[in-house]
Amino acid sequence: MITGELKTQIDGIWNTFWTGGISNTITIVEQLTYLIFIKDLDETETRNERKALRGFKYTPLFAIYKGEKDEVNQQDFRWKNLKEMDVNARHNIFTNTVDGVFPFIRSLGQNKSLFSTYMKGATFGISKPSVLDQVMEKLERIDMTNQDTKGDIYEYLLSKLEGGGTAGQFRTPRHIIKLMVELMQPTLEDTICDPSAGTAGFLVAAKEYIDKHNEMTELDKHSEHINKTMFNGTEFDATMLRIASMNLYLHGVEEPNIVDVDAVSKDNTVSNAYTLVLANPPFKGTIDKDSISVGLKNVTDTSKTELLFLALILRQLKTGGRAAVIVPDGVLFGSGKAHKSIREEIIANNRLEAVISMPSGVFKPYSGVSTAIMIFTKTGSGGTNNVWFYNMLADGKSLDDKRNLLVDEDLFMAFAFGDGFEKADQDLKLAVHEKFNLPQILDHYRYIKSDFFKKMHAVNGELLQINDLPLNLGFGQFLENTCTHDYSNRTSQSFLVPFQEIKDNDWDLSINRYKEIVYEEVIYDAPKDILKRINSINILREVIAKQLEQNLS
Known part of the structure; x- marks a missing residue:
């Protein structure tokens, strides 16, 4: 969320657009995105040039060629050169519809690729040279080395007009995206999808995870898959399509497969295609029943988008594919037939692994809705045994509209943007737990899925007395309290619930149904x-x- 100096800077850019005669929020977002894209292209080229000194091979983005009239030097399109130009000369380069900046942007990506298709709609919309000059000057002052700054800018601008989103769509906080990606641990063999892609935050985070956890030789070996088939999504908003495509392009995905389609409509026929889905589908939206894909209605007969997307995800996953999906709490305990049928489908006919309950303030100030992360695997033949429930009480920020950090900023950023908190020692992780539960969530989930869990715990999570070396029991690989936690203790934040109990409770997945509250006698x-x-x-x-x-x- 934007606060302080960055908020003031973006407000200044906003006012520059307004006083320059551009008042439509979407137009401002698009034009600002294009400028950020051009700035990032130059920064990407500069990084590649530096790496080339150490033997790195790459194809330069900015070339020199013979245009219709004169020689075109695309080096003029680099941000570092544009910002030094005369105001009118610079504006002419942006408005040139033949050999200018925007034809250059539209030419990126292979011919007939989805990226180039969506970028064909990219047009320059700043008519006054002085406005372009002021916006570029103010953008130059903003430090965008933090990759989430771009997402914060989109979020803030959209919030000015739409309160953060429409039809229940809200941008997922970066640290929650990071948590979900770290939980799922994407690999080079995965084919990943976000059926409600937005600005492609989940897909970008997955790409960052893959880049971090694989050697360059392995990345090169899988480059065709990474560039063309690994990253997929659906989005029907033209602006978001361009933003998502540019975001992925800047993160090394040359041909992102972001499809222009209403995900739960009859027009989307994709099935059995993906091994991993990461998503935060729209909440509380509805769709015309006649346009809904028939296959989805067979699973959950409803027009509610939060239920239809779960059915869609099951259809699109390959057998053995897994998903981490944010859902509103109503999905977990709704008593309607449609709610029960989708829960039964996931629990009884596939394998539900985890329900991580999140506090209602996670999406503030744009929404106070209570949400949870569901993690499940498509099997088509059942397999749910014990479902892990975690009661997240603190995500590192205050749960009011201000969402102030409650832990050290460097510590929080290390988790949300860097190394998944691996570099912090055990004492530090445990010390911040009361205000920041995410490290423990990661630790407990990985432990439960490991072979160590079966050595120390009974099937329902009870702690066993085992005589063995600590290293053989996982003490060297997990937080100290993780290995000794009693996962059958329903008064704790982290516990297991057996399949039969969930079935007997009409497939209810609300954590309050199973959590035990200890009352102190007064x-x-x-x-x-x-x-x-x-x-x-x-x-x-x-x-x-x-x-x-x-x-x-």
């Missing part, structure tokens, strides 16, 4: 003793009042 004095104290206080009050009256007279 002993009060007898009423007659309380009355005696009240009478004594009254007598004392009267005495003091008489003394005051005497002193005044």
Whole structure:
């Protein structure tokens, strides 16, 4: 979320557009995105040039060629050169519809690729040279080395007009995206999809994870898959299509497969295609029943988007494919037939692994809706045994509209943007737990899925007494309290619930259904003793009042 100096800077750019005669929010977002894209292209080229000094091979983005009239030097399109130009000369390069900046942008990506198709709609919309000059000057002052800054800018601008989103769509906080990606651990063999792609935050985070956890030789070996088939999504908003495509392109995906289609409509026929889905589908939206894909209605007969997307994800996953999906709490306990049918499908006919309940403030200030992360695997033949429930109470930020950080900023950023908190020592992780549960969530989930869990715990999570070396029990690989936690203890934040109990509760997945609350006994004095104290206080009050009256007279 944007606060402080960055908010002031973006407000300044916003006002520059407005005073320059551009008042449509979507137009501002698009034009600002194009400028950020051009700036990032130059930064990407500069990084590649530096790496080339160490033997790195790459194809330069900015070439020199013979245009229709004169020689075209695309080096002029680099941000570092554009910002040094005369105001009018620069504006002419942007407005040139033949050999200018925007034809260059539209030419990126292979011919007939989805990227080039969506970028064909990219047009320059800043008519005044002075406005372009002021916006570029103000953008130059913003530090965008933090990759999430771009997403924060989109979020803030959209919030000015639409309160953060429409039809229940809200941008997922970066640290929650990071958590979900770290939980799922994408690999080079995965084919990944986000059926409600938006700005492609999940897909970009997955790409970052893959880049970090694989050697360059392995990445090169899988380059064809990475560039053309690994990253997929659906999005029907033209602006978001361009933003998502540019975002992925800048993160090394040359031909992102972001499809222009309403994900749950009859037009989307994709099935059995993906090994991993990461998603935050729209909440509380509805779709015309006649346009819904028939296959989805067979699983959950409804027009509610939050239920239809779950059915869609099951259809699109390959057998053995897995998903991490954010859902509103109503999906977990709704008593309607459609709610029960989709839960039964996931639990009884596939394998539900985890339900991570999140506090209602995660999406503030744009929404106070309570949400949870569901993790499941498509099997088509059942397989749910014990479902892991985690009650997230703190995500590292205050749960009010301000969403202030509650832990050290460097510590939080290391988790949300860097190394998944691996570099922090155990004492530090445990010390911040009360305000920041995400490290423990990662640790507990990985432990439960490991072979160590079966050595130390019974099937329902009870802690066993085992005589073995600590290293053989996982003590060297997990937080100290993770290996010794009693996962059958329903008064804790982290516990297991068996399949049969969930079935007996009509497939209810609300954590409050299974969590045990410990009530502390409070002993009060007898009423007659309380009355005696009240009478004594009254007598004392009267005495003091008489003394005051005497002193005044």
